[in-house]
Every structure is written in C-alpha cells, then in structure tokens.
Amino acid sequence: MLARKRQPSPSVLSVREYGVIARGSQPRQVSAREIELPDKDFEELKARLLQLDTDDDADRIFQVAILHGREVLRLRSYAGIVQTSSGIQVEILPKLYAANTCEDSAGHARSLLLKMLIGCGLVPARRLGAAGLSSEQVPLLEVFIAAFLEEVNHVVKRGIRSDYLLQTVESAFVKGKVMVSRQMRKGPAKQNIFSLEHDEYLPDRSENRLLHSALRFVLSATRETENQRLARELLFAFDDVAESRDVRQDLASCDTGRLMAHYSAAIRWCAILLSRKAPSPTAGAHQTLSILFPMEVVFERYVARWMKHAFPQTHVTTQAASEYLATQTNGKKWFRLKPDLLIAGPTRKVVADTKWKLLDQHDRANRFGIAQSDIYQMYAYAKKYLAEEAFAPVVLIYPRTDAFSEPLETFDYDERARLFVVPFDLENDCCPGLQEVIR
Numbered sequence: 001m002l003a004r005k006r007q008p009s010p011s012v013l014s015v016r017e018y019g020v021i022a023r024g025s026q027p028r029q030v031s032a033r034e035i036e037l038p039d040k041d042f043e044e045l046k047a048r049l050l051q052l053d054t055d056d057d058a059d060r061i062f063q064v065a066i067l068h069g070r071e072v073l074r075l076r077s078y079a080g081i082v083q084t085s086s087g088i089q090v091e092i093l094p095k096l097y098a099a100n101t102c103e104d105s106a107g108h109a110r111s112l113l114l115k116m117l118i119g120c121g122l123v124p125a126r127r128l129g130a131a132g133l134s135s136e137q138v139p140l141l142e143v144f145i146a147a148f149l150e151e152v153n154h155v156v157k158r159g160i161r162s163d164y165l166l167q168t169v170e171s172a173f174v175k176g177k178v179m180v181s182r183q184m185r186k187g188p189a190k191q192n193i194f195s196l197e198h199d200e201y202l203p204d205r206s207e208n209r210l211l212h213s214a215l216r217f218v219l220s221a222t223r224e225t226e227n228q229r230l231a232r233e234l235l236f237a238f239d240d241v242a243e244s245r246d247v248r249q250d251l252a253s254c255d256t257g258r259l260m261a262h263y264s265a266a267i268r269w270c271a272i273l274l275s276r277k278a279p280s281p282t283a284g285a286h287q288t289l290s291i292l293f294p295m296e297v298v299f300e301r302y303v304a305r306w307m308k309h310a311f312p313q314t315h316v317t318t319q320a321a322s323e324y325l326a327t328q329t330n331g332k333k334w335f336r337l338k339p340d341l342l343i344a345g346p347t348r349k350v351v352a353d354t355k356w357k358l359l360d361q362h363d364r365a366n367r368f369g370i371a372q373s374d375i376y377q378m379y380a381y382a383k384k385y386l387a388e389e390a391f392a393p394v395v396l397i398y399p400r401t402d403a404f405s406e407p408l409e410t411f412d413y414d415e416r417a418r419l420f421v422v423p424f425d426l427e428n429d430c431c432p433g434l435q436e437v438i439r
Contacts, residue, residue, distance in 0.1 A: 011027040011087070011088045011089070012088075012089045012091065012139045013027060013028075013029050013035040013037075013088065013089070013090055013091065014029070014032070014035075014090075014091040014092075014093055014106040014109075014110075015032070015033065015034065015035045015075065015090065015091070015092055015093070016032055016033055016075075016092070016093055016094070016095045016109070017075060017076070017077055017078070017079060017092060017093070017094060017095035017295060018033075018074070018075055018076065018077070018095055019032070019033040019034060019035070019074075019075050019092075020033060020034045020035075020065075020067060020072045020073070020074055020075070021034075021035055021036075021037060021042070021045065021072060021073040021075065021090065022034060022035070022036050022037075022042075022067065022070050022071075022072045022073075023036065023037065023038075023039055023042050023070055023071060023072075024036025024037060024038065025038065026038060027041070027088050032105060032106065035090065037084075037088065037090075038086075040086070041084045041086055041088055042073075044084050044085060045073065045082060045084055045090065046064070046073060048082060048084075048290055049061050049062050049073070049082070049290075061075075061076055061078055061292070062074060062075050062076055063076070075092055077294060077295045077296055077356060078092060078292045078293065078294055078295065079092045079093055079094055079113050079292070079293055079295050079298070080092055080140070080290070080291045080292035080293050081139075081140045081141050081144075081289070081290070081291050081292075082289075082290045082291075082292065083141065083221070083289045083290070089139055089140075089141055091106075091110065091139065091140050092292070093106060093109035093110055093113060094109050094112055094113050094116075094295060095295075095358065096109065096112065096358070096399055096401060096426070107137055110140060112426060112427075113140070114140075114143060115426070116298050116299070116302045116426065117293065117298060119302050119305060119306070120298055120301035120302040120304075120305055121301065121305065122293060122298065122301070123144070123147065123272070124147070124151060124264075124265035124268045124269060125147045125150075138224075140291075141221065141222075141289070141291075142222060142223070142224045142227060144269075144272070144273075144291065145218045145221065145222045145224070145227050145231075146224070146226075146227055147269065148214065148218060148266070148269040148273060149218070149227060149230045149231060149234065151265045151266035151269055152211055152214075152215065152234050152266050153230065153234060154262060154265075154266070155211065155262055155263055155266050156234060156237045158262040160203050160208060160237060160238075161203070161205070161207070161208075161259065161260060161263070162202055162203045162205070163202065163203075163205045170193050202240070203238075203240055203241050204240065204241050204242055206244070206249075206250035206251075206253045206254055207250075207254050207255065207260065207263050207267060208238060208241040209241055209242055209243060209244040209245075209250055210244050210247065210250050210251065210254070210267060210270040210274065211238060211241075211266060211267075211270065212235070212238040212241045212242070212243050212244070213243045213244040213247070213270075213274060214269065214270045214273050214274055215231055215234055215235050215238065216235070216243060217273060217274065217289075218231055218273065219231040219232065219235070221289060244274070247270075247274045247275060248275070251267070251270070251271055251274075251275070254267055272291060273289070273291075295356045296354075296355075296356045298356075299354050299356040299399065299424075300318075300340050300354045300356075301318075302426075303340075303341070303354050303397055303424055303431075304316060304318050304340070304341060304354075306429055306431075307341065307343070310429075310431075311343070311345070311438055313345070313346055314343050314344060314345045314346070314438060315343070315344040316341060316342070316343050316344075317341070317342040317343075317344075318340065318341060319338055319339075319340065320338065320339055320342040320385070321336055321337075321338045322385075323336075323337045323384040323385055324336050324337060324384070325337055325380055325384070337380055337381060337384055337385070339351045339352065339353055339381050339385065340352060340353045340354050341353070341354070342385060343438055345438045345439065346439070347439065348389060348391060348393065348438075348439075349385070349386055349389055350393050350394070350395060350437055350438050351378070351381040351382065351385050351386060351393075351394045351395070352394070352395040352396075352397055353374070353377070353378065353381075353394075353395070353396055353397070354397045354398075354424075355374065355396055355397065355398050356398075356399065357369065357371075357398055357399075358398070358399070358401055358403065358404070359398050359401075359403065359404040359408075359421075359423075360403040360404060361403065361404050361405070361406060361408060362403070368404075368408060368421070370396070370421065374396060375411070375419070378394040378396060378419050379394075379413050379417065379419075381394050382394045382413060382416075382417035382419075383417070386417070389416075390416070391416060391418070392416050392417040392418070393417075393418050393419075393420060393437050394417065394418070394419050394420070395419075395420045395421075395422060395434065395437055396419065396420070396421045396422070397422055397423075397424050397431065397434075398421070398422075398423055398424065399423065399424055399426060400423035400424055400425040400426065400427075401423075404423050405423060406423070406432065406433075407420065407421060407422045407423065407432055407433030408420075408421040408422075420433060420434075420437050422434050422437075
C-alpha cells in the first residue's frame with residue numbers, strides 16, 4: 001500500500017514512552033530513550049503538548065525536568081506522533097522494547113503500536129493489517145495517512161452521497177418558491193428578477209466537507225509518493241464540495257444512518273486528523289498534527305476485545321460500576337468501584353484489571369514491581385463484586401516481556417479471595433494462566 005520510494009522527508013525521530021526530549025543544536029537520535037530538538041522545535045513541542053492537555057493536568061502527558069543541566073520534556077504513558085512546524089515528526093512508541101538494542105527495535109515497537117490501535121478499534125483500517133504492519137520502517141504518520149486514503153477511496157468507489165440543500169437565488173425564471181417579502185421590497189426596475197428558494201441535490205454536505213478538508217491536510221503533510229498520488233486523485237472527486245469551516249460542527253452533524261455506513265471509517269479518520277491539528281504557535285497558519293493515545297486505555301481495550309473473542313462462552317463487561325466501597329448509615333453509597341473487566345464464565349465470576357506496566361518476575365525485593373495500591377484495589381473488587389461467590393478470583397493483567405513471561409505464584413487474601421498476576425502476550429495474542437481462572 002505504501003511505496004518504498006519517497007521524496008526527501010522531514011526528520012523522523014523515535015523515542016519510547018517515559019523517554020526524554022532534550023534541547024540540542026539539531027534534530028538527533030541519541031538513543032531509544034532520548035532525542036534532541038533545536039530550541040525552536042523544543043519550545044513549540046512543549047507548547048503543543050500543553051495545548052493538548054484537556055484536563056489541566058500536564059503531568060498526564062509529560063513533565064518538564066532538568067537533566068544534566070538541560071531542560072527536558074520527560075514523556076509519560078502516551079504513544080503516537082507529534083509534528084512541528086519545521087516538519088520534524090516525533091514518534092512516541094510503546095516502552096515494551098525500551099531495553100532492546102537491536103536496530104529494528106523501533107520498527108518492532110511501531111508495528112506493535114499499530115496492531116494494538118487497530119485491534120482495540122481506536123484506529124480504523126481496511127487493509128492496514130496486511131500492508132501497514134509489515135512496513136516497519138514507514139513512519140507512523142505515513143501509515144495513518146495511507147489508512148485514511150484507503151477509506152476515502154472506498155467512499156468514492158461506493159458513491160459520494162448528496163443531499164437536498166436550500167438555495168436562495170435571484171433569477172428571471174421562476175423555479176421553486178418565491179420569497180414574497182423580499183420580492184416586494186424591490187423597486188419597479190427589478191420586478192422582473194425573482195427572489196427564489198428551492199432545494200437542490202448537491203454533494204456539499206458535512207461529511208464531504210470533512211473529507212475534502214482532511215484530504216487537503218494530508219496532501220500537505222505526506223512525503224510518500226504513493227500517498228501524494230492517491231490524495232490528488234481523490235481530491236478531484238470533491239471539486240464541487242467546499243472545505244469545512246467548522247470541523248466540530250460538521251463532525252456533530254454527520255449522518256450515521258444506513259445509507260452513510262460506508263462513510264463511517266473515513267469520518268472517524270477525519271476526527272483523528274482534523275481535531276488533532278492546530279495552527280503552529282510559531283508559524284502562523286502552518287498546520288501541525290498531534291495524534292497521541294493513552295497506552296493504559298489502548299492496552300485495556302485491546303485485552304477486552306481479545307477476551308470477548310477468546311472466551312465466547314463468557315460474558316465480558318467493561319468498566320462495571322455497580323458497586324461502591326462504602327455506605328453511610330443513611331444508605332448513601334460512596335467511592336464507586338470500576339474494574340476494567342467483569343467476566344461471567346460458565347462456573348464462576350472473575351474480576352480483572354489491566355495495568356500497562358513492566359513487571360520483573362525475578363525482582364522479589366521490589367515485589368515484582370506491583371504497586372501496593374493495586375493489591376488493595378483488587379481486594380476491594382473481590383469483596384464487593386464477588387461477595388456472593390464461594391471462590392472470588394481477581395486477576396491483574398500486565399504486558400508480557402522477557403522479564404515477565406510466566407504467571408506469578410498466586411496471592412491469597414483469605415480462604416475465599418485469591419489474586420492472580422498474569423502476562424498478556426501482545427505478539428501472539430494469548431494470556432498464560434488466564435484460561436485456568438475463567439474455566
């Protein structure tokens with residue numbers, strides 16, 4: 001899907017989650033955990049990340065720190081891409097391969113991220129699984145653009161939908177409804193020109209305006225020859241459609257009915273591309289792009305979707321919220337408990353939480369890396385959600401790594417409640433030890 005031959009492209013630098021972006025004289029890949037950006041790009045990226053934060057909690061995305069006497073941006077648990085106005089693309093990749101020293105480790109991490117994004121439904125892709133995931137050396141932005149263009153191509157082949165739009169015109173021939181009040185205000189010399197209203201079947205509707213705007217944007221952003229060619233071809237299909245003047249309003253007014261079903265994936269891409277771009281703070285109207293995904297959410301959704309397919313005999317509820325930790329004497333409940341997964345199997349119920357954290361099964365001195373608060377949390381789930389069960393199993397699911405490849409020995413809270421800590425293998429889509437718990 002992506003041509004190997006490409007035009008000279010802007011710098012693409014890759015850094016892992018919890019890595020560091022530092023100031024430097026030029027764009028430079030220091031290691032898998034550190035990159036350097038010139039002052040201008042560093043300040044722009046810092047402002048861009050601050051702008052992305054919607055909860056006034058910048059610590060969720062990055063932290064400003066001092067490292068070896070230099071101001072740096074220490075990244076948190078987000079992955080994706082941020083582009084600067086000078087064209088530098090910063091890829092933030094999953095941390096699972098941070099310790100891998102192989103030259104292709106960035107490509108491996110990139111493929112893993114794409115697989116997870118597609119698998120959990122955050123990124124729509126028609127044929128990306130076959131083409132994009134094998135293109136480990138293709139930058140993330142180009143893979144995203146290729147997936148979007150594939151969806152727009154599908155829309156064009158299925159047919160661009162039009163809609164009846166109210167038109168106001170001045171004409172010597174009556175067509176439609178005469179606007180009487182407006183016509184009466186005209187002078188005698190213009191009484192032969194009628195003020196009319198009529199419906200016209202046109203493609204200028206919100207969905208098509210969004211596609212037109214997104215195509216214009218990706219054409220300016222892509223450096224892949226194949227992506228540029230396809231974007232130009234598709235733009236011809238939208239010649240009679242204006243660009244979106246209000247992306248949020250157009251996204252809100254999109255039709256989700258049966259006749260527009262073939263638009264759904266392309267519109268989701270418009271939401272990703274157009275709502276994540278903004279004028280650069282240092283380059284006027286130049287458009288930059290930020291597509292970042294919280295890895296805790298990505299991992300949780302990926303495991304949940306996998307579980308629904310892997311255990312079809314069970315009923316999996318995500319983000320259950322029926323129980324509370326405490327109740328006052330007046331009956332008011334406090335501190336809602338929301339486990340990631342509530343699994344109703346053939347013979348028992350199981351509560352599970354996913355944790356995007358690296359464990360070490362040999363590090364007993366540090367309790368394998370498990371947070372004590374997570375142990376308390378799982379105990380509360382067992383007591384509240386499994387109160388009626390003779391056996392109350394709760395499970396913590398962490399990503400599998402070389403340091404954590406087998407389930408840990410079980411932890412017994414009491415004679416009834418038991419905690420299982422298991423690895424989820426993202427490479428092979430399996431979870432050793434989970435089958436025995438959900439039987």
